[in-house]
Amino acid sequence: MKSLLETEAYNEIKNRIENLSENASPTWGKMTVGQMAHHCQVALNVALQKEDYGLKPNWLINLLFKKSMYNDKLWKPNMPTAKAFRVTEDKDFNSEKEVLVNLIDDFHQQKDKKYWHNHPSFGKLTKEQWGQMQYKHLDHHFRQFGV
Template sequence: MKSFFEDGVYDEITSRLSKLNNDTSAIWGKMNVGQMLHHCQMPLNIILEKEDYGVKPNWLINLLFKKSMYSDKLWKKNLPTAKGFAIKDEKDFETEKKAITALIDELNTQRKRNDWQPHPAFGKLTKEQWGKMQYKHLDHHFRQFGV
């Protein structure tokens, strides 16, 4: 699995993001493109220490899901969304695209950083684990919308 912090990945992510527009339809799942962009901001806000969304440690989630967050295995289509991360209300595509672009840009400015906070649910993660988790989440949802 690629890491957000690897050379070239920022360019890949921003290129794929630029291919999305208000009319881009999902290949699977319930979210529209604006909702997906809002949802994808949440893990970025967590790593950038802007918000924790009330996420608490849970030994069962750690046992069952932590390794899948940064493993090389792609996530399956239609996986259930974590409670509190499902977006059901309508979101403006342009607003959400600007917001996620700003977060991706900000994270890219910190790609050389090595001291990351513990994840509120998964605890201590290495820089590599954080980077893979961020890439994997964005990749999963970009694939959901065909980019």
């Protein structure tokens, strides 16, 4: 599984985001490209401990979903979205993209960090799992918009 903490995967993600346009349409789901860019910021903000969005431990989510966050199996289109991650208001793609790119850069700069905090919902994650989860989330949504 690729990791956003690895330079090759980081560069790939950066190239893919540059191929997104404000006119991109989703191949599944209801989000606009601006809403998607904002949605992707949420996971990175959690990883960077900038915001926890009121997420709490949930044994059922851990049991059913945690391992899918960082394994090699692609997520299916139209998976349910956690309430804290839902974006329903209109978002300007260009400004959301700028924030997202900065968060991706901030996360990748953590590649040498030794100790990682617990995820507010999933609990203990290794450095590798954090990096894989961030890559997988971005990859899922970039595939949603064809990049």
